[in-house]
Amino acid sequence: MIDTSLPAAREVARRAHEDPYRLGHRDHGAGPVEGAGHGETGPARKRIIVGYGFWIFLLSDIVMFACFFAAFAVERNATAGGPVMSELVEMPRVGWETAALLLSSYTCGLSFAATNARSKLWTQVFLIITGLLGLAFVLMELSEFIGLASRGITPQRSGFLSAFFGLVGLHGLHVTLAGVWLATMLAQVQVKGFRPEIVHRLICFNLFWHALDIVWIGIFTIVYLIGAIT
Amino acid sequence: MFGKLTWSAIPWEQPIPLITSLVVVLILLGVLALVTVKRWWPYLWREWITSVDHKRIGVMYCLLGVVMLIRGFADAIMMRSQQALAIGTSQGYLPPEHYDQVFSAHGTIMIFFGAMPLVIGFMNFLTPLQLGVRDVAFPTLNSVSFWLTASGALLVNISLFVGEFARTGWLPYPPLSESTYSPGVGVDYYLWAVQISGIGTLMTGINFVTTILKMRCPGMSYMRMPMFTWTAFAASLLIVAVFPILTATLAMLSLDRFFGWHFFTNDLGGNPMMFVNLIWAWGHPEVYILVLPAFGIFSEVFSTFSGKPLFGYRSMVMATLFICVVSMMVWLHHFFTMGAGPAVNAFFGIASSVIAVGTGVKIYNWIFTMYGGRVRFSVPMLWSLGFIFTFVIGGMTGVMLAVPPADFLVHNSMFLVAHFHNVIVGGVVFALMAGIDFWFPKAFGFRLHEGWGKTAFWFAFVGFWVTFAPLYVLGLLGMTRRLQHINFPQWTPWLYMSVVGVGILILGVISQVVQLVVSIRDREKLRDVTGDPWDGRSLEWATPSPAPFFNFAVMPNVEGEEAYWGIKLRAIETQRLGPEPQYEPIEMPVNSVVGFYTAVFATVTGFSLIWQIWWLAAVGLVGAFIGFVVFAWRDVHEYHVPADEVARVDRARRAARLALLERIAEREAST
Numbered sequence: 004m005i006d007t008s009l010p011a012a013r014e015v016a017r018r019a020h021e022d023p024y025r026l027g028h029r030d031h032g033a034g035p036v037e038g039a040g041h042g043e044t045g046p047a048r049k050r051i052i053v054g055y056g057f058w059i060f061l062l063s064d065i066v067m068f069a070c071f072f073a074a075f076a077v078e079r080n081a082t083a084g085g086p087v088m089s090e091l092v093e094m095p096r097v098g099w100e101t102a103a104l105l106l107s108s109y110t111c112g113l114s115f116a117a118t119n120a121r122s123k124l125w126t127q128v129f130l131i132i133t134g135l136l137g138l139a140f141v142l143m144e145l146s147e148f149i150g151l152a153s154r155g156i157t158p159q160r161s162g163f164l165s166a167f168f169g170l171v172g173l174h175g176l177h178v179t180l181a182g183v184w185l186a187t188m189l190a191q192v193q194v195k196g197f198r199p200e201i202v203h204r205l206i207c208f209n210l211f212w213h214a215l216d217i218v219w220i221g222i223f224t225i226v227y228l229i230g231a232i233t
Numbered sequence: 234m235f236g237k238l239t240w241s242a243i244p245w246e247q248p249i250p251l252i253t254s255l256v257v258v259l260i261l262l263g264v265l266a267l268v269t270v271k272r273w274w275p276y277l278w279r280e281w282i283t284s285v286d287h288k289r290i291g292v293m294y295c296l297l298g299v300v301m302l303i304r305g306f307a308d309a310i311m312m313r314s315q316q317a318l319a320i321g322t323s324q325g326y327l328p329p330e331h332y333d334q335v336f337s338a339h340g341t342i343m344i345f346f347g348a349m350p351l352v353i354g355f356m357n358f359l360t361p362l363q364l365g366v367r368d369v370a371f372p373t374l375n376s377v378s379f380w381l382t383a384s385g386a387l388l389v390n391i392s393l394f395v396g397e398f399a400r401t402g403w404l405p406y407p408p409l410s411e412s413t414y415s416p417g418v419g420v421d422y423y424l425w426a427v428q429i430s431g432i433g434t435l436m437t438g439i440n441f442v443t444t445i446l447k448m449r450c451p452g453m454s455y456m457r458m459p460m461f462t463w464t465a466f467a468a469s470l471l472i473v474a475v476f477p478i479l480t481a482t483l484a485m486l487s488l489d490r491f492f493g494w495h496f497f498t499n500d501l502g503g504n505p506m507m508f509v510n511l512i513w514a515w516g517h518p519e520v521y522i523l524v525l526p527a528f529g530i531f532s533e534v535f536s537t538f539s540g541k542p543l544f545g546y547r548s549m550v551m552a553t554l555f556i557c558v559v560s561m562m563v564w565l566h567h568f569f570t571m572g573a574g575p576a577v578n579a580f581f582g583i584a585s586s587v588i589a590v591g592t593g594v595k596i597y598n599w600i601f602t603m604y605g606g607r608v609r610f611s612v613p614m615l616w617s618l619g620f621i622f623t624f625v626i627g628g629m630t631g632v633m634l635a636v637p638p639a640d641f642l643v644h645n646s647m648f649l650v651a652h653f654h655n656v657i658v659g660g661v662v663f664a665l666m667a668g669i670d671f672w673f674p675k676a677f678g679f680r681l682h683e684g685w686g687k688t689a690f691w692f693a694f695v696g697f698w699v700t701f702a703p704l705y706v707l708g709l710l711g712m713t714r715r716l717q718h719i720n721f722p723q724w725t726p727w728l729y730m731s732v733v734g735v736g737i738l739i740l741g742v743i744s745q746v747v748q749l750v751v752s753i754r755d756r757e758k759l760r761d762v763t764g765d766p767w768d769g770r771s772l773e774w775a776t777p778s779p780a781p782f783f784n785f786a787v788m789p790n791v792e793g794e795e796a797y798w799g800i801k802l803r804a805i806e807t808q809r810l811g812p813e814p815q816y817e818p819i820e821m822p823v824n825s826v827v828g829f830y831t832a833v834f835a836t837v838t839g840f841s842l843i844w845q846i847w848w849l850a851a852v853g854l855v856g857a858f859i860g861f862v863v864f865a866w867r868d869v870h871e872y873h874v875p876a877d878e879v880a881r882v883d884r885a886r887r888a889a890r891l892a893l894l895e896r897i898a899e900r901e902a903s904t
Contacts (some may be wrong), residue, residue, distance in 0.1 A: 040447035043454045045788070047447040052370050056443040063435060063477045070481035070511060076498060081502030083495075158494045162502030165494040169485065187862055200870065 014036040024051060050203060057207040061214045064177075069216050079161035088230030091151060091167065097227045100143045101219065107136035108216040115209050121197055126205075127189060133212065134185045137178055139144065144175045159231075165224065174222055177215050184208060237418065242396045246262065249331065254394035283824040285355050285372035286782050287407070292676055296355030297379075301386055302347040302662075306742065308339035310735055313700070316734045318578050320719040332717040333400035334419065338389065340403025344519070345427055346386040351665045352526045353382075353437055356465040358676065360441060362773035363459045364795065365450030365789040368822060370443040376828030378433040378440065384832040385430025388540050388839050392422040399423040402715065404512050405486065405539060407497035407505045408877050412490045420490065425839040431476055438472025441465060443465050450772075452791030456550070459771040459795075460536075460543055464529030467557040468522045474524075474561065478515040480510060489659050491845070506571055521560040523657065525553060527664030528595055531617050535599045537767050538614040539606030542795055545598040549655070551595040559588050569637045570644050578637040582795035585635035589628055596625060597828035607694070611767070612686035616667035619694045623659030627652060648708025651701045658697055665746075666693070673752075674761040678779045685748035692741030700734025703727035736751070763893045764886065770798040777886045783821055783874055785816040786883035805897055810890055816880040818873040830860050 024039040040047025040055075047055070079088070114129030148168070151157070158168040188201075188208055195201050268274060281289055311327060312335055321326030325783070357375065361368055369375050378870065392398040399419040401410045410420045445466045449458070456467075462463045485496040486508065486782065495503040536543040543549060543861065565573060565581040608614065629654040634640050642650060675678045707727050712719075752759055764777040772789060773780070773798045793799050804810055838844075838853030 041451075043452045043791075045451035046366055046449065050446050052443060055447050056370055056439055059439045059442050059473055063439065064475045066474060067477035067481045070478050073511075074485065074507060077504055077507050078496070078502060083500075083505065084501040085501075158488070159492070160501070161317075161497040162498070162504060165485075165488070165496050165503070169488065169494070169496070183858070187865065191865065194866075195868075198868070204865075 024048075039119065041140045045233050049199065053203040054206050054210070057210055061210060064214065065218065068170075068173065068221075071166070071173050072225065075159075075166040075170045078162040078166040078203075081166075083161035083163075085161040085164065086154075086156050088163075088167070088226070089233065091156065091229040092227050094149070094227075094231055096143060096147055097223065100140050101223050103136045103140045103143070104216055104219050107133045107140070108213055110136065112208055115205065118147075118205050120195065120200060123192060123196060126192060130185060130189055130192075134182055134189075137185070137212075141175055141178055141182070144171070170226065172223060174215065174218055177218075181208070181215060183213055185213070234846075236844040238844040238846065240396075243394065243417075244397075249327075249329065250393055256335070257390070257393070279824065282829050283376075283826050284827075285368070285376045285822050285825050287361050287369050287372065288676065288780060288782075288784075290375055291354045291356075291358030294350045294357060294379055294382070296353030297386060298347050298349070298354060298665075301342050301350065303742070304390070305339050305347050306738075308335050308342065310739070311335050311855075313337065313732050313735045316716065316719060317728045318511070318621055318718065320725055320728065324718065327717065330400060330718045333715075334398045336424070336715055337399045337402055337405075337419075338392075341399070341423060342386075342389060343657075344523075345430055346389060346402065348523050348661050349430075349434060350382055350664075352468070352523055352661070353378075353434065355461075355530065355665070355668055355672075356437075356441060356468070356526060358672065360462055360465050361445060361448075361775060362675075362776065362784055363462045363771050364445065364448065365453055365772045365785060366444075366448050367784050367788075367792065367819070369440050370448055371440050372822040373825045373827050374436055375440055376825060377831050378437040378828075380828040380832030381433030381436075381835055383428045384387075384835040384839065385426040385428075385433070387836055388422060388426040388429070388843070391840065392419070392426075393879075406512075406515060406792045407486065407503075407508050408488070410486065410490075411498055412493075413498075419790060421487075421843040422655045424483050424487050425843050426833060428480065428487075429835050429839050431483070434472055435476040435480070438469045439474060441469035441471055445469065450785075450788045450791060452519045452789075453796070457794050457796065458789055459528065460532035460546070460549055460553075461529035462769075463553055464525040464527075464532075467553045468525045471518045471522045471525075472562065475515045475518040475575070478511055479519075482511040482515065482614065485511075489579070509568055509571070510564070513567045514561070517564040517567065518560045520653075520657070520796050521556055525556065527661045528553070530664040530668040530671070531599060531620060532595075533771065534613045534617045534671055537671075537769055538609045538611060538617075539603045540609075540768065541602055541606040542770070542798075543598065544601035546794065547592070547604045548594055550599075551600050552591040555591040556588060559584060559591070560592040563588065566635055566640070567862060569640045573888040575637075579781070581803075582635050582637045582640075586632050588634050592628060596621060602649040611670075612681070612683060612690060613667040613671040613767075615687060615690045616663045616670070620659055620663040620667075620691065623663065623694075623697065624656060627655030627659050629894050630655060643708055645713055646708040647704045647712045647714055650714050651704035651708060654701050654704075658701075666690070671767065672773075674766045675764075675773055675776070676779055678761060679752065679759040680750045680761055681768055682748050682759065685744055689741050689744035689748055692737055692744055696734050696737030696739075698734070699737055700840075703730045703734070733773055746813050762889055764889060765797075765801075765893065772796045775800065777882075777889060781808050781882050783879070784820045786816060786819075786879045786886070808894060808898060810887055810894075813884075813887070816876045816883065818876050819879055820871045820873055822870050823869060825864070827860070827864050830864075831857065834860065 006175050012022055024036050035041030038048045039051055048051075090180045105130045110129045111133045114126050114133060117125035117129055156164060187209065188204060191204070281293060284290065295517070312332070315325045315327045315332055315335075319327075357369070389398070395419055399405055399410070399415070399418045400423065401415060401420060401423075405415075405420050405423055408414060445458070445462060445501060485494075486563065488494040489496050489498060489503070495501045497503050497505050497508040499505055532543050532549065563581055563585045565577065566585045567569075569578050569581070599617075610618075632651065634643065634652055670681050670686055704727075707724055710727075712721075712724060719725075761778040765774040766778070767774075772785075772791075775789065776784060789796060789800075800811075834853045834857040838850050838857070841849035841853060
């Protein structure tokens, strides 16, 4: 018997309740779990299928980012006599952008914890905080781009700048669209509550938001950090 | 107000596109009028346009593919005849700017809107049936995928009448495709048509990876999946891995063209060879996306018509996945002449040759499947035998091209054109024709006429070789591809021979159409009452023909390889079917207008982006978003088919099966 008074034990009990498939928590050789779509056990349940499909989508999205990373790597030095990367980097601003985005991932995680506890209020509160942090990120990036443009640093200037604005802009576009999705989810949760398909959409939204964070870590390191040093 | 769109966009003074588009518009209006007069709209809307049934979507994909194949074939006729007519002093009938559009449209249409829809159509129709389940993982998304592909095809066809198509070849290499050298809307038509349909294909890939990994009937472990499903899985993996590259590359070229960016320009640090690398990193796996499901179709045909299990099933799975992985490591062989240096060229040359090992394993497996079997030379089998002969030769010229020094000599020549038609027509198109004959009864309930099918095969097979064998010779004689005018009269006999081949191919296409018409006329005589017209081996043949919309009344329980064959043998031995199951209500997805709605807005947005009508593009995007919110608000996604209805359909199936069993017993008693 698990002592459910301890937080960790409560978490284990909750997981067993919420996730009968024990995804990522099964012992080796324990055999396939009914409903998870393993081996010969027949089709998976809806929740597994939706989450799995969204993971596959995320992989494809990351391949798309990989192309823009590759373009950046190829054209990094193709500055055509124009500005180079170190002239573009304002470390404090990038620091704040990163902080806002990482924090938003944390609050996004909290919102899903609230979803698991079926607390509409806290789900909404944390989703709104997530959205506001995302908005702050997008606005900071926008002002960065406007500031660069005012110094004549535009994607039309060189191949390097096309690759820079393409990569960073693609990520910004993703965050913006994720924000539109988030706003739609807020309305859906408010009106419909935690119907199964709404929870499935929240799972997907969470995955998407965290994936964008991971891509940003790549951009922060490869574009800004290395760019500031060299 | 209307961006770059003016009345002069319509080719008033060019008779060929004008008359063609008038004919197309008239045919379209005729079809619409017929549907209206016959009051078919409610039926079409309910049963097809808004359907999320994977079989219906599969059939619509195939229909789209066949129509576009004919359109692409018309382009091919124009190219072959232009080259035969424009030798020496004569100029032929196609001016260069028109000829360039024709060969660009031919390649684009054949790959993106002919072969791809047909291959995806087969994946749609077959995969859930072979896996013993009722639908794909995301049925509504599946409908969206189809309608996005249709939207792209529509944009390509609009380019015939409004504006122009790209003159840059089927892959728009910069700097030629940049706005400096291609200022018209042709390349934009290409970009948005392919972009929209590419997104549809990407979603198909996601859908099928999820379906095959997470939705198999009980007992259907990986090593019991039919070979076609394995190849569909490998193709879907490739789609997920490489179609995002296409999306990204086309987006970069669009940014260059619309906003003057410098990803691929030849000034200010742009890098045209980056485009060529990126596009072939998608483009080479793309040919395996086409040919792997084709291999799957052949595998099913060879084992069914030889009456034997597929030889070397496990090695076939290994070879498929080997090709799936290695296909992503060979893209540079499309431009050995780039000058990457001997080390890089050697790597890609060896990788390209190594693919032939995987393919060789498959060829031997198919031959050994026939060995010792009772081979029936029905129409699908004829196409498959024609494939082995044709594809082996195409593969060998491919290995020749994979050797960098040899490639330097025949790069960009007619030898290359002959090679890739040799593998794509001999591999993919032959498979599609075999597949259509093979699974037509499962889709429509009656077989296709055998005699006309054989006629079509022989015309196509002979026509193919008469058309393309001369192109090998011409390539070795030094003729480059995409020539609008021929300066060397000594090439004349070969060019004439090739046109004769096209004539034979036209007879093949006509026989194919006649076959369809005759079969529809004689459908009662050709009706398949058993559901298993070819003595099949996988689960789709366990259903009646045509298969009911829920596929299986009770989900099958698979106990070995060749799921249906085992069930059938047991039934024949014991002379009875298994006990009647307990029928339960079935949950099925409801019809959805989302796909059609998405296509309307994708077409409007695509068209307005092509002509740079920015406000209309914004309207299209906002409209699409509003639509998505409205659809996301629905609460009912599924409905229940009552148990009586399921029982009624399944009892009819069981009665037909019993009759089949009795017939088999009588036949065996009489022999």
